[in-house]
Amino acid sequence: MRVGVLTGGGDCPGLNAVIRAVVRKGVGEYGFEFVGYRDGWRGPLDGVTCELGIAQVRGILPRGGTILGTSRTNPFAIDGGVDRITATLARNGVDALVAMGGEDTLGVATRLADEGVNVVGVPKTIDNDLSGTDFTFGFDTAVNIAMEAIDRLHTTAESHHRVLVVEVMGRHAGWIALHSGLAGGANIILIPEKPFDIDEVCALVEHRFKLQYAPIIVVAEGARPANGAASTAGSAGGELDQFGHERLGGIGDRLAYEIEQRTGKEARAVVLGHIQRGGTPTAFDRWLATRFGLHAITAVHDGDFGVMVALRGTEIVRVPLSEGTATLKVVDESQYAEAEILFG
Secondary structure: OEEEEEEOOOOOOOHHHHHHHHHHHHHHHHOOEEEEEOOOOHHHHHOOEEEOOHHHHOOOOOOOOOOOOOOOOOHHHOOOHHHHHHHHHHHOOOOEEEEEEOHHHHHHHHHHHHOOOOEEEEEEOOOOOEOOOOOOEOHHHHHHHHHHHHHHHHHHHHHHOOEEEEEEOOOOOOHHHHHHHHHHOOOEEEOOOOOEOHHHHHHHHHHHHHOOOOOEEEEEOOOOEOOOOOOEOHHHOOOEOOOOOEOEOOHHHHHHHHHHHHHOOOEEEEEOHHHHOOOOOOHHHHHHHHHHHHHHHHHHHHOOOOEEEEEEOOEEEEEEHHHHOOOEOOOOHHHHHHHHOOOO
16 A cells, blocks of 8 residues: 655644654555655645655654645645645555644545545644644643743743733634643733733732732733734734634734733733744653554554544544544633632
8 A cells, every 4th residue: 555644734743753653654564655745735736745764754753843844735725626636646656645734734634535535634733722632742842842931931020020921822722821821830821712801911910019029921822802803913914824814923012012001010022933833842742643643554554534543531542534623622611710710
């Protein structure tokens, strides 16, 4: 059997671990051959391939990013996109495809499966917002990077008696903000799931200063004030990618400005941005990504297509692709309420 492999969407620590596991088990146990598709769905759209075998995956386990490259290409936004993909797969002699990605990439995989393409999905997103799996790889790394940044910012906040607002990723789900904020001892955590009242935020800031401490605020990029819209990123605001997503960002600066104006306290914003995506994956993400890869190629061997591998408890299971991407997994009210006890 000849198997195609691609990685789509944002890069993510752990992708290379999946690729390595897929290839090593596929070659070593099943005798499969592999074709690497470059830059997400652009690869099978334009026939851009690379060699993918044991030699190519040697030593990539601890590397961040993806050796295959990635993009946010949406073949369903391109005339004749599906036909071009199926033609490329046939021309390359590819019998099955392993697609790694988040909501958008796996959404495309779901629709291709409906068109008769043999696809197995691997869930990937640092936002941890896919409903079909308990955790996605990349999330733990992002949380640890954000936590370390918060740890370092505490000393600057205290030394200068200023408010520091830390903006982390999270378009629709506040998992990174919640986990890193709790782990880093943030005084306020703001997430997309619960619009915030700027007056309440300022009251908490002033209360913190009365205790002779400087506050750290962690805010997800998709957080928004009550009766307000999410902040878009500067000149890029209003521009949409091929999946219809607006580029978010700027809520940290906006929040710091409002706090300074309303309280008279000096406030600064720190935007972690793509730092959260980069670098070597944590042990947990290497473990999870490797297991996902091993189970994904087993699903291919079993001829079980149209599925996504997922973590349920400590077990790796298969769920329909349509289930894995049907809804976003967001922070529920009870979990946020736990964090609120520590605000101020």
